[in-house]
Amino acid sequence: MAKLPPPDFVLASENFVIRPLVRGDASPKLESWIDDENAAAMLNTPRRSWTVAQQEDFFGRHEGQQQRLILGIFPKQAREPIGLFIVKVAVRDGVFVISHLIGDKAWRGKSTTFEASEAVYDYFFNTLGYDKAKANVRPENKAMLWLLYTYAWRKEVRLIRHLRLTGSRERSDLVVFGMLADEWRARHEKLRFHPQGKAGADSTVRS
Amino acid sequence: MSQTKELQTKRFSLRPITPDMVSDNWIRWTGDPVLMSQMNARVVKLSRADLQRYVVAVWKSKRMIIGIYARTGADHIGIYEVAVDPRNANITLDALVDQQRYVLPNVLAETDPVLLRFFAGDQRIEKAIAQVVETNAPLISHYEATGWVKEGVLRQEVHAASGNRRLDVVQFGRILASEQPERT
Numbered sequence: 001m002a003k004l005p006p007p008d009f010v011l012a013s014e015n016f017v018i019r020p021l022v023r024g025d026a027s028p029k030l031e032s033w034i035d036d037e038n039a040a041a042m043l044n045t046p047r048r049s050w051t052v053a054q055q056e057d058f059f060g061r062h063e064g065q066q067q068r069l070i071l072g073i074f075p076k077q078a079r080e081p082i083g084l085f086i087v088k089v090a091v092r093d094g095v096f097v098i099s100h101l102i103g104d105k106a107w108r109g110k111s112t113t114f115e116a117s118e119a120v121y122d123y124f125f126n127t128l129g130y131d132k133a134k135a136n137v138r139p140e141n142k143a144m145l146w147l148l149y150t151y152a153w154r155k156e157v158r159l160i161r162h163l164r165l166t167g168s169r170e171r172s173d174l175v176v177f178g179m180l181a182d183e184w185r186a187r188h189e190k191l192r193f194h195p196q197g198k199a200g201a202d203s204t205v206r207s
Numbered sequence: 208m209s210q211t212k213e214l215q216t217k218r219f220s221l222r223p224i225t226p227d228m229v230s231d232n233w234i235r236w237t238g239d240p241v242l243m244s245q246m247n248a249r250v251v252k253l254s255r256a257d258l259q260r261y262v263v264a265v266w267k268s269k270r271m272i273i274g275i276y277a278r279t280g281a282d283h284i285g286i287y288e289v290a291v292d293p294r295n296a297n298i299t300l301d302a303l304v305d306q307q308r309y310v311l312p313n314v315l316a317e318t319d320p321v322l323l324r325f326f327a328g329d330q331r332i333e334k335a336i337a338q339v340v341e342t343n344a345p346l347i348s349h350y351e352a353t354g355w356v357k358e359g360v361l362r363q364e365v366h367a368a369s370g371n372r373r374l375d376v377v378q379f380g381r382i383l384a385s386e387q388p389e390r391t
Contacts, residue, residue: 093365131373132363157359157378161334164295171333176378178362 002094002129005087007064011119012076014195016112018119021072021084022063026055029080033103038141042086042101046167067091073102073116082107085120094131096124111193113147118193125181133184135177138163145175152187153177214325215278216317221287224274226259230283232305233258242306247340247368275304275318284309287322296333298326302346311345316353327383337379340365347377355379 011018031049034040040047062070068088072081082104088097100117102108124130135153137144149155156178161171214221222228236242238252253261265272265288275285285304292298300322304311326332337355339346351357358380363373 095364134361154362155359156361159336159358159378160356160380161382162295162297162336162380164333176359176361178364180363 002089002091002131004066004089004091005069005124005128007066009123011071011123013115013119013193015076016116016119017074017076018071018085018116019074020063021059021070021081023056023060025059025072025081026052027080028052030055030103032105033101038143039101039103041138041141042099071120073100073112075107083112083116085117087120087124089124089130094129095134096130096132097134097136099135115193121184125184131181133179133181135179137175137177139173139175148177151179151191152183153179154183212325214321216321218278219284219314219318220276220278220281221318221322222274222276224262224272224286226262228274229255229258229262230274232283233286236303236305239307242303243368245343245345246303247342247365247374249368273322275314285314285318287318289326291330291332296331297336298330298332298334299336299338301337306345312349312352315349319353323381323383333383335381335383337381339377339379341375341377350377350379355381 008020031051034043034045034050035047037047059070062068066089069086071085071087073083073085074081083100083102085098085100090096098117098120100113102112121133124133135144135148137148139145139158154177155175157176159174159176162174163172164170165172212223234253234255237248237258238250240250243250262272269291271287271289271291273287273289274283275287276283283305285302288301290299302315304314323335326335337346337350338361339350341347356379358378361376361378364376365374366372367374
């Protein structure tokens with residue numbers, strides 16, 4: 001049976017620390033994060049500068065929540081996050097829905113998602129006992145579709161005209177991907193992150 | 208849907224269920240192994256008070272629970288549960304019909320269009336969704352036969368109510384533009 005995550009926990013990979021964001025993590029460095037279409041769509045908000053006050057409100061509303069978590073991705077030794085995961089859990093069915101944003105463009109295309117997400121999947125599947133992960137992606141988000149198609153995810157459903165878009169009020173499709181815990185555990189060797197240095201011999205969890 | 212609105216078809220009426228309307232039939236359905244197995248629910252015959260608490264909880268969570276009644280004799284023969292997503296103008300439907308006495312597709316083929324027209328018109332809902340667990344073959348067949356789009360299968364989406372396995376859920380969708388009544 002799956003368990004709810006505790007209100008506070010820390011995950012670590014070779015190069016990153018991942019933990020729930022709190023109000024105090026808001027920073028001017030994050031202001032450009034949702035100033036592109038895909039990032040804004042992920043948070044279902046208009047494309048804009050993300051003010052510190054808005055960040056504080058967003059992080060603050062999720063502090064201590066166990067069913068909808070905002071997890072920051074911090075390079076080790078860094079004080080500001082470079083991206084985040086949003087994780088919604090349905091504990092009764094043992095399913096979690098995950099999305100992510102690498103907000104700091106300097107960290108895109110550098111296996112950041114690959115490495116950080118492995119620690120998150122390991123925690124939810126192997127520590128908390130979830131059976132399935134899901135990801136919802138709009139069809140125009142080609143970068144995210146590529147990430148999912150080339151990992152252990154499988155396309156399950158295309159929801160026709162399912163979303164009403166915040167800006168235009170037009171309707172958009174949504175593609176739902178699924179990944180079972182056993183599929184993730186049995187993923188191909190090339191889909192496993194291999195730490196490069198001594199410090200990253202294992203992912204670790206501190207609750 | 209307000210708790211006083213009533214919709215009618217040729218043979219049935221649809222009325223929001225309030226706690227005082229919990230029927231003996233509904234209590235019986237919760238102990239029907241065939242019906243509960245289809246719904247992937249445990250066979251635990253609930254009391255009237257249990258169901259009354261459930262009705263209160265449904266309305267409090269901004270969902271709706273709507274009874275299907277025979278127009279002749281007012282016999283309670285089924286239930287719709289409706290979750291509304293106002294941001295996306297979507298509704299998600301779940302349906303139960305007393306299949307010991309009625310044929311599910313015969314009932315829903317008559318009641319679905321009236322209910323969908325109500326949501327498309329009065330409530331300006333643009334899409335209806337149904338997520339049906341694989342054990343509910345009659346409901347899957349009904350949606351397949353009545354113009355719903357099968358959008359895919361959510362693999363191993365829920366725990367089985369009995370046994371240590373997981374069940375698929377079939378996802379259907381229906382755009383409601385064509386259900387709207389003519390505006391003059």
